[in-house]
Every structure is written in C-alpha cells, then in structure tokens.
Amino acid sequence: MILKKENFKPDKKIKPFIGILLFLVSIILAAVTIPLGFIYGIFYNLFTKGIKGIGEYCLKIAISIDQLGNVAMQHLINTLWITPLGYKFGNRDETISSALGRNKQLETLTSFGKFIDTILDKLDPNHSLNSIDYYIEPTDQIIDKLAWIHINNYQILSTRSKGRNKYYIPGGKREGEETDHVALLREIKEELNVDLLVKTLDFLGVFEAQADSHKPGTLVRMTCYFAEYTGRLQAASEIEEFVWLNYEDKEQVSEVDKIIFDYLHHEGLLK
Incomplete structure (x- = not known):
C-alpha cells in the first residue's frame, strides 16, 4: 500500500560549503557502511522472508x-x-x-x-x-492542486473564474502545510459557499497534465475527492458562475480536467 503524502515542506536553504562538506561525509560513510549493511540485509531477508x-x-x-x-x-x-x-x-x-x-x-x-x-x-x-510517481513533493514544475468531484445525474459541477473562458473543476491550492482535507474544505467554502462533510470525503485519484497559462513542461497535479456537502451552492470569491457539464463539454475545460472527464466517462459516472 502506498501512503499519500499530505504535507509538503520547502527545502531548507543550505550554504554551499555545508553542502560540499555533507556530500564528502556521505561518500565516506557510504563506502564504509553500505557494503556491510547490504550483506547483512541480504541474509536478514533470506532468513526472515x-x-x-x-x-x-x-x-x-x-x-x-x-x-x-x-x-x-x-x-x-x-x-x-x-x-x-x-x-x-x-x-x-x-x-x-x-x-x-x-x-x-x-x-x-x-x-x-x-x-x-x-x-x-x-x-x-x-x-x-x-513509473510516474504522483506523490513526490511539488517543484516549480509541478503545481499541486486539490479538486472536489461532485456529480449529479451524470453531470459534473464545474466553475468559471472571472475573466476566464474555460471551466474548471472546483478546488485550488493548499496554503502552507495544510492537509488535503483542510485545503479542499477551505477552497470550496471560498468558491461556492458550501461546507464539505469531512466524513464523506472519498479519494478518487491523482491526475496530471500540462498546466494552462504556464510555460511548456509545467504540470498541474490534481488530487481529487468525492464528498457530500451542506448549504446552497453559490458562486463566490473569484468565481463568476458554476455550471453542470456533460462529457461532450470536455473541450471547454482545462487539460487536466479533460483527463478527469475521460476517466469518469470510462467509469460510467459522466455521460
């Protein structure tokens, strides 16, 4: 079982001299300890498993x-x-x-x-x-986002931000060291003025594609959850409107959302 990382912390800044020194120390330790540790590991696993x-x-x-x-x-x-x-x-x-x-x-x-x-x-x-690993820590080339997948009558809830033409599955980026759940609940409250029910959050999957309005090679990684909610859906904050889209509306959404649409359509959830 692969456990998904929920907290991402930035690298600590290290002085160049310290980096070189730690590299030399690690090489010396590796030359001495790795062969011994490897031999022991082989025999340990042989006799235990x-x-x-x-x-x-x-x-x-x-x-x-x-x-x-x-x-x-x-x-x-x-x-x-x-x-x-x-x-x-x-x-x-x-x-x-x-x-x-x-x-x-x-x-x-x-x-x-x-x-x-x-x-x-x-x-x-x-x-x-x-081999693509969706659970690595984000970098400048990976935009880490969360999305709420809400489907009704084979249509998916989508939003359009002010000044934009494309529709996006509701959600957004985490702030600081927020967990998936905390970040997603906050974003949906800000965008649609409803409260997701934490106990109903159900992980769907992670999807990745070229990020819209970013230089080539910059990816957006979307971690998606199903969830029930309380309240009445209302466009709020930077959201101009929310709509219900069918699979045939796929060309109106972002690249990563297209992949999600394809997956949901394949699973019979979106028509």
Missing part, C-alpha cells in the same frame, strides 16, 4: 539508486533526453523512470530519449508511464 524478501529488498535499493541518478545526472539527462520545453529531471524525490514517463506524456523526449524509453519498454512494457 526467503527469496521474496531478497527481491523486495533489492527493489527498494534499485528505486533509491534511481532517485540518486535522477539528481546526480540531471544536467546530462536534461541535455540529451528531453527538449528545452520538457519536464526537467532532478527532483530528489523522483526516479529517472518517473520523469521519463512525464516527458513521454508531454511528447518532449528527444530521439535519444525515445530510444532509452523503447529499451525500457522492451524489458518492462510501459515502464516509464507506469
């Missing part, structure tokens, strides 16, 4: 190495594998395969990047797409 335990242990190490490679090789990979408008490698919380999958979705892989992806697909079909 058998071959399955060794496989799980090795997979965790492989993922960690992949994350290290995403940071250590970011500049080289960004030059060779993706176009200048692609999603950048280098997030310390993400694997190389995950970032590769995001660029495959955005169609920003270079010929060499496509070649690497093809090789991985031969070993593991749809490897990079299946």
